[in-house]
Amino acid sequence: KAGVTQTPRYLIKTRGQQVTLSCSPISGHRSVSWYQQTPGQGLQFLFEYFSETQRNKGNFPGRFSGRQFSNSRSEMNVSTLELGDSALYLCASSSTGQLAKNIQYFGAGTRLSVL
């Protein structure tokens, strides 16, 4: 069974640009969560999608958005990039997203560098 796949693995952008990251969950998983990992702030929750609906959102500005498609694949978009957006963006999938019932599996991440 394939794991969580994130593309691309690396991205270099300049300030002011926008970027779209992609996540394909494990087959059969309907919940996709996104996290931002930085050396200073650690892992921070961005949002979670289930059946194409955002169910939960972290404390990030509106420049960070996402969506989920009917096949459960998810994309995350960051507009008007800032230097501080440089980070490893992790995607995690689980069957239902109910963390008390299902294990969350993480992808390898997309490393975004903003110059």
Next chain:
Amino acid sequence: AQSVSQHNHHVILSEAASLELGCNYSYGGTVNLFWYVQYPGQHLQLLLKYFSGDPLVKGIKGFEAEFIKSKFSFNLRKPSVQWSDTAEYFCAVNAPRNFGNEKLTFGTGTRLTIIP
């Protein structure tokens, strides 16, 4: 606000030493607790989890953790570490009632280095 504290940022041990990594959370409601590990160059993976019942939980690779509700703690232990345990360890908390069923709050991580 929900927060998770990992007091040890970097721990260095010799092989066969015993390990205990601290984790405290600052939330009084019902919580689900997790330890994740990130080996060099690999994905985050789940070591163990606590939802309810026996406060002493066993995970993979000989790790265990004890939930002490009165201390808001969920410390990770291993009686005898191996060089292959070198990794970064993250404690995480899910507090369903206040932050939803789907959100994990992570600690800042503890880097563990095992000297052969």
